[in-house]
Amino acid sequence: MSDVVILGAGIHPFGRFDKTYEEIGSYAAAAALADAGVAWRDIQAAYLSRMYLPATSGARILRRLGSTDIPIVDVEAACASGGVALRQAVLAIRSGEADLVLVLGTEKMPRGFMDPRMIYSPWQVEMGMSLNPSYWSMRARRHMYEFGTTDLHIAKVAHKNHRNSVHNPNSMYQKEFSLEEIINSPLVCDPIRRLEICAPNDGAAAVVVASRERAAKIGGHPITIAACCHSIARFSADFRCPADSMSATANNPGPTEVTAKQAFERAGLGPKDIDCFEVQDTDAFCEIEIYEELGLCGLGEAGRLIDEGRTEIGGDMPVNMSGGLISKGEPVGASHLGQVVEIISQLRGQSGKRQVADAKVGLAHVLGAGGNCAVTILKN
Amino acid sequence: MATEHQAPKRVAIRDGLLTEPLDDLAKVRLQGSRCRHCNEVTLGRNAICPNCGGIDMDPVALADHGELWTYTVVRHKPPGDYRGPEPFKPFGLGLVELPDGLRVVSPIEGDVDSLKVGTPLRLKISVHHTGAAGEDVVAFAFAPRL
Numbered sequence: 110m111s112d113v114v115i116l117g118a119g120i121h122p123f124g125r126f127d128k129t130y131e132e133i134g135s136y137a138a139a140a141a142l143a144d145a146g147v148a149w150r151d152i153q154a155a156y157l158s159r160m161y162l163p164a165t166s167g168a169r170i171l172r173r174l175g176s177t178d179i180p181i182v183d184v185e186a187a188c189a190s191g192g193v194a195l196r197q198a199v200l201a202i203r204s205g206e207a208d209l210v211l212v213l214g215t216e217k218m219p220r221g222f223m224d225p226r227m228i229y230s231p232w233q234v235e236m237g238m239s240l241n242p243s244y245w246s247m248r249a250r251r252h253m254y255e256f257g258t259t260d261l262h263i264a265k266v267a268h269k270n271h272r273n274s275v276h277n278p279n280s281m282y283q284k285e286f287s288l289e290e291i292i293n294s295p296l297v298c299d300p301i302r303r304l305e306i307c308a309p310n311d312g313a314a315a316v317v318v319a320s321r322e323r324a325a326k327i328g329g330h331p332i333t334i335a336a337c338c339h340s341i342a343r344f345s346a347d348f349r350c351p352a353d354s355m356s357a358t359a360n361n362p363g364p365t366e367v368t369a370k371q372a373f374e375r376a377g378l379g380p381k382d383i384d385c386f387e388v389q390d391t392d393a394f395c396e397i398e399i400y401e402e403l404g405l406c407g408l409g410e411a412g413r414l415i416d417e418g419r420t421e422i423g424g425d426m427p428v429n430m431s432g433g434l435i436s437k438g439e440p441v442g443a444s445h446l447g448q449v450v451e452i453i454s455q456l457r458g459q460s461g462k463r464q465v466a467d468a469k470v471g472l473a474h475v476l477g478a479g480g481n482c483a484v485t486i487l488k489n
Numbered sequence: 490m491a492t493e494h495q496a497p498k499r500v501a502i503r504d505g506l507l508t509e510p511l512d513d514l515a516k517v518r519l520q521g522s523r524c525r526h527c528n529e530v531t532l533g534r535n536a537i538c539p540n541c542g543g544i545d546m547d548p549v550a551l552a553d554h555g556e557l558w559t560y561t562v563v564r565h566k567p568p569g570d571y572r573g574p575e576p577f578k579p580f581g582l583g584l585v586e587l588p589d590g591l592r593v594v595s596p597i598e599g600d601v602d603s604l605k606v607g608t609p610l611r612l613k614i615s616v617h618h619t620g621a622a623g624e625d626v627v628a629f630a631f632a633p634r635l
Contacts, residue, residue: 225569232503235572235618236628237563238594243582246561251584254559254606298582299562344529344540348584354532355584355592357558359540 112321113199114331115487117145118450123312123437124281125220130162130311134170134215137313137443141211142174145317146329149174152317153207155181156197158190158214159442160227170215187228188389189339189475190214191314191445192483196337198318208323212316214447216440218309228478229351242306242392244350246298249394253300256409258397260300264291265415266393267305267435273422274432276462279447281310281438305393310438314446316453332453335376335470335486340368342480350478364482365402365474372472372484380404383486384468385455386426387448389476390433399474400428422463430455430463445483448473456489502617502628505534508550511627517614518550519629521589530589553612554634555587562601572618572626585610585631598632609634 119140121133134157142149149171157167167181186193191214198210225239233239252258268288274280286294286304294304324331342349346361373379380403388403390396400411405426414420420428431437431451434444452471454460470488499511508518522535526543530551537544560583567573573580581597581604597604598613610631617628 222565222568225567230503231570232506232628234567234569235502235626236596237567237571237573237580238582238596239569239571240563240565240567243561243563247559247582247584250561250606251559296562296564298564299560301561353594356529356531356540356590357586357592358590359529 113202113334114319114321114324115316115334115453116147116319116324116327116329116331117141117143117317118453119144119315120279120447120450121313122279123440123443123447124310126311130166130215130217131170131173133217133311133313134213135173137215137315138171138174138211138213141315141317146327147209147317150177151209152179152211153209154179154198154201155211155213156194157181157183157442158185158194158446159183159216160185160187160190161216161218161441166215167213170213186339186481186483187479188391188439188441188444188477189481189483190442191449192337192475192485193339195316195318195446195449195485196339196483199334199337202318202320208320210318212318212446213313214315214443214445215313216442217311218440220309223309233351233353238353240298241350242298242301244348245392245394246301248348248398249300252394252398256412258412260292262397262412262415263300263305263393264288266390266396267291269421270390270429270433270435271304273430273463274436277432277437280432280436281308282436301392301394305435307391307434307439310440312438312440312443312447314443314450316446316449330457332456333488335378335488336372337483337485338368338371338375339481339483340364340371343367347480349480363402364480365399365476368482368484369403369474372486376486378470378486383426383470383472385430385452385465385471386428386474387431387433387451387471388428388474390429390435391439393435396428396433399476403474422465427465430460430465445473445475445485448475449485449487452487456487498624499616499627500620500624502626503533507614507627507629514614514627517627518553519593519612521549521551521591522546523549530591532591532593549589551589552587555585555610555631557597557604557606557608557610558584558586558592559606560597560604562604583631596630598630
């Protein structure tokens, strides 16, 4: 089976812009092509991940680079959309159908809570069950009850990520907040506060993916895709929107655990082999939960991990060096590819003040509605 | 000639979510389905088991009481077509563990500042709002058991 590599990456900053999604998306695509040293006319297939854009957005964005006749396919899997698009490219290359593929994530979203009609049934909306942070908060509350996780643990995650973002020009906020400011920011859904959640916004990120053979002919510094996996939660394995109930008896492993295990097996690596992580932090508690589910620590031990500073950029398992979604915002279709762009920059040693020393292997993780989860492992 | 007063028609907020009939709300329960194959009890009237895909499903009336398994307080008016009280008032939202072996997402009535994991709760069925055709839309909540 052919090795699949990333030849180049590009990003349009995440934020709110007076630009169309076509402008934002084509900017990131052109940047990735330039970084890879590849011309658009040589690309054989393209995948767009997006959730909130209209039909055939991929073709509408990429037409700006020239109207070729290649297949351009839009994919959607909620917050995991970017991982699914990347996986499609890997499959296309492994199948031998293509050896040079563009993967683009683009989103343009309105301010405020996400439109509930995208995710929930009408009766859930009418009854007020359609606020995504309420699910995050209920999971956080239970974790606090079972394991003694505290408001301060959650605030510390937000503090770390906001502080990391100061050095990331592609982040929306780039602003450090004190622990006091975070813990005194208004509650959105108890116990989660305003400075501990991400905002939907605009952004785009793209990568050029190739077979190793094709990459060798093009040259440059390819990054290997050691694994790119996607799965959806088994029965009652994930309490997340739009669940209306959960089993009290089923004991299925959660989607992060399942997908990460698959990815580690494919890559022949374990959590201890990963030098840096970008993970879903739609809220600060989510990151705490993911430490445990990725196997960075045991169940109930995530609070200690954050207390000991081990997930800081200078720690032994740095998480969300980019500032995470909490500070970048979450343009859903672009978020995973944004993480991939960050990992590539880390593996190339181009991350400046947020650089993890000697990073050779990185992992990107997204998780969202319906228990959609994607994990990508990249290595030098 | 006396005008005959007719009570508005009642419908469940979601088809198959509540036991019927709806005329005496004190007798209405949450509807569940038990799979004969895997024994899993799920919320609502389900023809196919969401756990194992089995198609031999028995309707069951779920218990009218449970315990608060986890909760939050919704502090901002939910987006979209939320039909709760106007002006908006923060409300409790929780997962209620029922003795039937499932946990149900439910509004939790009462003081939002005294919510606690483990609080015993009882089911409350009531008219939630008036539907587009003037019908009474019936929904559920749980309230602390006194």
